[in-house]
Amino acid sequence: MANKVSGWKEKLLTHAKKEILIKFVAQAVPAYSMSCFLLPMKLCKELIGMIRQFWWGQVKNEKKLAWLSWDKMCLPKEKGGLGFCDLKSFNLALLAKQGWRLQINSTSLFSHVCKAKYFPRCSFVEASLGLRPSYAWRSLMAAHCVVRRCMRWQVGNGIIVRVWWDKWIPRPSTYKVLMSERPNFENALVCELINRATSEWNMEKINSWFLPEDRETITSIPLSTIDTNDRLIWAENRSGKFTVKSAYALALEEQ
Structure with missing residues (x-):
C-alpha cells in the first residue's frame, strides 16, 4: 500500500479525488486482514501516517501543517469531519x-x-x-x-430469557429491567409473565414485580399468537440484523 500511496503523490489530484482514493483504496486494502486479526497499534499508526501525508500533500520527508487532527477528520461530515475511517475502530x-x-x-x-x-x-x-x-x-x-x-433478546415464548439478568427490554441504555430485590424470583423467566391462553402479558405479575418505568416498556413489547422461539438480535439496528x-x-x- 505504501508504494501505491507514494505513486499517487506524483499526480495532481484535487481533494475530492484524494478523498475517493483514500476511502475506496487505501482504507479498503487491509479490510480482509482486519476481518480476521487485530492489527497491531504500531501498524495502524503507520497506515494512518501514510494516509495523512498523502492528504496534506507531503512528499518524502517533507512536512506540511495539518490543519485538522485525524480524530476530527474521522468524524462524519454532518458533524464537521471528512468521514474517513478510523482503522482501529473499523x-x-x-x-x-x-x-x-x-x-x-x-x-x-x-x-x-x-x-x-x-x-x-x-x-x-x-x-x-x-x-x-x-x-x-x-x-x-x-x-x-x-x-x-449490542446484543439483546427478542421475546418469543420467553422460555429462555431470564427476567432479571438478560437484555430483553427495548431500552437503549442497558436493555435490562431496573433491578429490585426479588429473592424469590431471582431466576424467573419471561414466560412466567405471559398468559399462554391469550398470548398477552400477565398484568397482575407485571404490576407487582416491576417499577412503573418498566411496566410501560414491557407491555409495549408485542407478543406473537404463534409459539415462536426467543432469538438474539442486534440492538443497534432496527431490523435486528x-x-x-x-x-x-x-x-x-x-x-
Missing part, C-alpha cells in the same frame, strides 16, 4: 462481525471449531480469553465488548 467492527456469527450461528464449521476449543460450555459472549490462546482468538476477544453491548456500520459507530464511540 478493525474492531469487522472482528465483531465474526464474533456475532459465533454467537448466533452454531451450525457453521467456524463456530464448531472455535466452540470446541475456546468456549465448549458457554456462548461466545460468556467466553473468556483462556490459557495460551491463539492470536486469532485474541483478536476476536478484542471485539467481545462490542458484541456484548448485524451491520458493520452500526458496529463501527459503537467502536468509534468506545475508542
Whole structure:
C-alpha cells in the first residue's frame, strides 16, 4: 500500500479525488486482514501516517501543517469531519462481525471449531480469553465488548430469557429491567409473565414485580399468537440484523 500511496503523490489530484482514493483504496486494502486479526497499534499508526501525508500533500520527508487532527477528520461530515475511517475502530467492527456469527450461528464449521476449543460450555459472549490462546482468538476477544453491548433478546415464548439478568427490554441504555430485590424470583423467566391462553402479558405479575418505568416498556413489547422461539438480535439496528456500520459507530464511540 505504501508504494501505491507514494505513486499517487506524483499526480495532481484535487481533494475530492484524494478523498475517493483514500476511502475506496487505501482504507479498503487491509479490510480482509482486519476481518480476521487485530492489527497491531504500531501498524495502524503507520497506515494512518501514510494516509495523512498523502492528504496534506507531503512528499518524502517533507512536512506540511495539518490543519485538522485525524480524530476530527474521522468524524462524519454532518458533524464537521471528512468521514474517513478510523482503522482501529473499523478493525474492531469487522472482528465483531465474526464474533456475532459465533454467537448466533452454531451450525457453521467456524463456530464448531472455535466452540470446541475456546468456549465448549458457554456462548461466545460468556467466553473468556483462556490459557495460551491463539492470536486469532485474541483478536476476536478484542471485539467481545462490542458484541456484548449490542446484543439483546427478542421475546418469543420467553422460555429462555431470564427476567432479571438478560437484555430483553427495548431500552437503549442497558436493555435490562431496573433491578429490585426479588429473592424469590431471582431466576424467573419471561414466560412466567405471559398468559399462554391469550398470548398477552400477565398484568397482575407485571404490576407487582416491576417499577412503573418498566411496566410501560414491557407491555409495549408485542407478543406473537404463534409459539415462536426467543432469538438474539442486534440492538443497534432496527431490523435486528448485524451491520458493520452500526458496529463501527459503537467502536468509534468506545475508542
